[in-house]
Amino acid sequence: MASAPQKATPSCCIQNDSASIRREAASAVSVAAAAATDVSQDWNVSSTDLRADHQNRKIAMASLIRPEPSTNASTKGIQIMPRAQTSHPLDPLSAAEISVAVATVRAAGATPEVRDSMRFIEVVLLEPDKHVVALANAYFFPPFQPSLLPRTKGGPVIPSKLPPRRARLVVYNKKSNETSIWIVELNEVHATTRGGHHRGKVISSQVVRDVQPPMDAVEYAECEAVVKDYPPFREAMKKRGIEDMDLVMVDAWGVGYHSDADAPSRRLAKPLIFCRTESDCPMENGYARPVDGIYVLVDMQNMVVIEFEDRKFVPLPPADPLRNYTPGETRGGVDRSDVKPLHIVQPEGPSFRVNGHYVEWQKWNFRIGFTPREGLVIHSVAYVDGNRGRRPVAHRLSFVEMVVPYGDPNEPHYRKNAFDAGEDGLGKNAHSLKKGCDCLGYIKYFDSHFTNFTGGVETIENCVCLHEEDHGMLWKHQDWRTGLAEVRRSRRLTVSFICTVANYEYGFYWHFYQDGKIE
Template identity: 90%
Template sequence: MASATKTTSHSLSDDDQKTPINSSSIVSLINPTDPPANASTKGIQILTRAQTSHPLDPLSAAEIKVAVATVRAAGATPEVRDGMRFVEVVLSEPDKNIVALADAYFFPPFQPSLLPRTKGGAVIPSKLLPRRARLVVYNKKSNETSIWIVELSEVHATTRGGHHRGKVISSQTIRDVQPPMDAVEYAECEEVMKNYPPFQEAMKKRGIEDMDLVMVDAWCVGYHGEADAPSRRLAKPLIFCRTESDCPMENGYARPVEGIYALVDMQNMVVLEFEDRKLVPLPPADPLRNYTPGHTRGGVDRSDVKPLQILQPNGPSFRVNGQYVEWQKWNFRIGFTPREGLVIHSVAYVDGSRGRRPIAHRLSFVEMVVPYGDPNDPHYRKNAFDAGEDGLGKNAHSLK
């Protein structure tokens, strides 16, 4: 079926709209053929169908840029604008009726039965509503978290001579919450700790002179009491030490540095509390710690496993058209967010004469909790919320 972005839509004349539209007529609109030379086009308005993004497609780079620029420009003062950190910029997912309209006429699976209807029959739209972005913004200067909705009225690539336009639909400051820390904050926290003299002394007591070997992981404090209340942006770092600073596969997590307690103000990047509570010996250097080829027990890789080959000489059994995937009788759309990672939309099954049966509107991993289960300090507070605190999508790796 031809791409929806390359076809034209035909709005019907008044006489045509008196008759309900059947599936075959919709298909002819989706895949219009050139009319005969003597055919009359009286009463038919030709409209360019300019929907290049499905309502559920992840935001493009251009859309993200427009959304960020729109929110930053809406800042009340230069100080507010300069203090903005954009923690998350994602698609503000539309209502189901907008998705149904897109699937009915603009994009596969092209289901005419989903078109809205009036007494005169099905209504043929000329375009969809503008897409929207949802932004989570942390203001470092004021320690405030806000959520913004931006309408992406028109977004074209500047290389095509287009222009960018966005409009703030709403903004709301959320009290007593803290959004996830970002990579910049992780790096800043590590630098603050490494430059803190009491921390340097604690490392020397453990025989660590080269601070480049030290790894500082900023962990969320959790909420164990009023001292941990989210009115402050706090972290309690965990410390590790590599044995080689120039090895790209070095597993520093094999050598935790224990007995050290630190509390860091992530808003102002200062160490609030520090204690060297107990001198715990470092785990010895182990050449097998990296689990890389050749570093196995005995010093050689196993040779008793036969090769595994997966071949598809006729290609895969699935088809991918943009974000739309078909596999056997299943079809769905793929999305992606920094927090959840993979999102699967509009899952359906083509069930013979019953047609396309909706199975699920939206599927994702909303959270993954990892309780370490050790009552000793500092491990008792290691209960990672991998989606909400770190982001499954931000830590995903391509399988290619």
């Protein structure tokens, strides 16, 4: 049965009583420590690090958020102090870190022309090795369990600091048509101010030959404008009875690789055409009216139509308002009136606790991440299993790809084989969720940050939802002799996000159950 919920502040977890923080910190320092076999010398406490380490201890006392007592911590061993650290190694990049990474790469451009030609496809956290995560969880962040680290013959080693966070950038140079991958260190030690921008340190850069990175929303819009302004295309649409270009929808699709003509030495797109019936209906489903028989090939680097054929006249599907995503009365139908309000109430707050991106609920604990490609990522999933302590269950959970093969041999559908994560990005297309319909109950939201095509930072607020759900009956037993019964309700923790890629809605839900199941 679910444990009784505790009263929580609106932020779900943060306590601000400095005296109680000191008491908690003092009680947390006496835990066992064991060293990871791969610990770098940079993380060992040496005589030159003692003063900095002493200062870190003072900072930790002032800034430490109250950790939950560890069920797996031993009172034996050496004395340690959880160090103050701004970001966990697995925390998603902040808006400031993305800006630093972009500015660093842009400043590394050889000439102003190179810098101006850079288009930023993706800026994400370069996730560290597992032993770095173990160090962070043992000494710097909840769950504060040195026993997570393997033991070594040399004895315990207390790290004085974690390695710097790093960003991985995928950059497309529009002028040279080259794709490169950059690794940038975000350590404040390397940050400088030049030209009004803070910059980190470039660790490596590599040009990747014969590839094309995903297209961006800016390119989609430019491609649509170029095709609509192409005279032969306008003439072909006129033959189909369409003269208002505001009704026309042009979706750029990657060409795939069907022959050497599709080689990635060129940045090409073969758009698909659709048409709405009313320009004043923003929710009209234009995808219900495809325009077939028109072949267009666009050079996305130079934004010009390089091939065009009106191959076959195919009549447009008739208008059908019932296909639109609008209220029933606007489509000639009615909305249901027999559904009464349903309210989810948790008067004492939720049973989960949140500390930054760290989540604890029942026996579960994990960290929430987010990437522009995969969307929701769940790190370091563990279950506290009685005397066995914290049992690692999964290092990383995510949906790495969503492939949509249409399977139609006819033109142009045979080449429709969408990779919705890799080509469009599930995370970049995530919704800003609304309380009351997207999520019900006591909600904790998480924001996400990512770069746009020109290197600016964009934020999707409330894109990840964390909440509890009643899940029916967990178990029940009745003694047939006495008539006495025992019953328990089931509860689950749900972490979710929703995205729309073109005309496809995807809802991703991770459910954590009280019996140790993940769904």
